[in-house]
Amino acid sequence: MAVLTDEEVNSAVTKLDGWEHADGALRRSVKFPTFLDGIDAVRRVAESAERQDHHPDIDIRWRTVTFVLVTHSEGGITDKDVQMASDINGIVGEV
Template sequence: MPRPPRLSPDSVTAALADLPLWSGNGDGIRRSVQLPSFRDAVAAIGAIADVAEEMDHHPDVDLRYRTLHLSLVSHSAGGVSELDLELARRIDALLP
């Protein structure tokens, strides 16, 4: 299945207006979230992993105690694609 193309910087900026918890540019988007406990953060990673596997598109995840740092980029596109934006929307639906 072909991957979607890299979005223009203007398209990424416009999309981030609808994803206020995310920041970034055409090279990647990021979000950090603090969960109530370490176990909650680990459970959130499991829920994100389920969505990522379903989409066959995987975020970079960094867990620091109860804070998750998430990064999205479509390496095959050389930057942000529609897949990253869709994964960001789905992650937002899972997290506070």
């Protein structure tokens, strides 16, 4: 799988509400109404990640959950990361 160029990533980010291209990864922080809402979203993202065998880095700070996507095995952002970002948007949009 090919690593996307910065131009390709920046173009993809324009279609990914809430995401940014920073420090060589795709990042999005979401503030949930309650801690348990955030945990539930993380669980649903984890289920999707398992199905796709592509796992985001996830940081939980009370009601704020940060998702970070980069294909570590390829050394950069790939189409798998862009797709996972889109999937995460669909999941957190359900909260």
